Amino acid sequence: MASTASQRALDYLEGLPGTTFTRLYQQPSTALAIFRRMLPHLAKTIVMAMLYMPEPLTANSLDAWVKPDADSVGVKDRALSILQRLRILEEEGRAYKLAAAFAKSLRMALTGGGNHRSFGVPCSTPDEKPVSVDYLDTFARKQWESILYYVVGSANTELAAAEDISAGTKQLLQKGSFVTIRGRAATITDTGFTFLLQEVNAQIWTLLIVYLEVSSELQMDPVDVLSFLFTLGSLELGTSYATTNLTPTQQQMLDDLTDFGLVYRRTPDSTRYYPTRLATTLTSDAPALPNSSLSSTTTTDITAGAPQTVSQQQNEKGYIIVETNYRLYAYTNSPLLISILSLFSNLQTRYPNLVTAKITKASVLSAINTGISSQQIIAYLTTHAHPVLRHATPILPPTVVDQIRLWQIEGERMTAWKGFLIKDVGSDKDYEKAVQYAEALGVLRKEFRAKGWFFVTRMDQMSGYFKSQNARRRQEAAAAAAAAGQEGGSSAT
């Protein structure tokens, strides 16, 4: 299944109207990116198998590809559901076919050819002063971290010294309600906290989706914006690309993407642009910031810039030690990491390479009040646990983990899901079948068997199911009536 990062993109895409999809799929790079990144394995297999089929594939033949046991059928239904939601697969009666635009673009992406230029046009002349990959990484990291600093800094004024970000980005962060402006200072929100604790790739998508939403308000064409993002995902790191064949919207985007650190341009009117690692990993699983202070303990204090050998050895390995007495030791000197820790723990002492803190009920509750869940805190502590802790299983002391959960449960007395309650399904057999179908789709949340009701999180495909069930029943009834009529007729003669 796709990772959390592309899940966000998937959710956004699903909300788009069908015509937008048809236009999106004109670009081979978009078709390829969606195929590569957003589809589960079985869906990819189905698309590949159907890619060169001239005729629609009947539902029966498709069923024959899948083992008839409940698990496999469930996986198949889920795959079909995603394909249909992304308008890749179209249903024609009892047969399926790939959307024409998608199939054409994907074929073109795989076999090459055409002059669509959707995979970017590299500059024909070499740059006089070529930009190294290292430089791009540093640039990307600096830009992206100053955004994170701004979000965290709004919770922690001691970080105000961090580099400033452009007014446009600030506005965007407000629009996405990562921060709210109270008086003159920006204050972090629960969305902002969630944003901070995500991995970099997910953060980028989160921000880009806000960007997409805002761009349509600014009369920018979302199809242009999206297909450019997917193009960026297929570009090569360290190569310069020409801006000349970009649409005006995309030219406009370059400025904003430079602010985010997704592309690098030497001057704002340069005719070439370099994608950074943030951009080229948009549609892949590779880490977006190899030397990020979020994933390592290296000194990423950009102003000081003095790398510390001790902390670099712990690079990528985690830096937090949690003891059973709720004390927390973090081997870091990055202000960004320290302020993230301060979101859910009480900082006590700071040494040159170490911060000590204590997890208290008050600190956890204040985090929960601003929207961080105990799950997120625990996940953060686990993924960033020091190697010393990793020898033990479980990694974190169970007492601390349980207590953090209990502190949250204390405040939360109910769980809630948005969705639809389905009633009056009909006979027990109909009910059973409908529930099984909902479960296979992965939308079933809760069954109330005694009442013959059940609760689902999405309705669109369920209503399709009920309609087809209804139609079949009517057909059967008509057939039965006809048969009865014939019988009656034959007995009369």
Place this chain on the structure above:
Amino acid sequence: MPRAVGGVLVECDPSIKAIISRINEQHNHDIIIEDIDDEHVLIKKDKHEELKALLKDALRDTVKEAEETSESE
């Protein structure tokens, strides 16, 4: 023909459910759409946040003593 009712499904302890029912009565029965069983109710989508806040208030009044213990050390 099956019917679908949109809303928010809330799962909670029976004791909390009782409080939710009481809140519902105090608000002209404008929150709950369907009372499913002791641990589940279906409420109106736009009332979810409101109910959360109301429930928090109600709980603050009732379970105060439990809150103020473990803050020592």
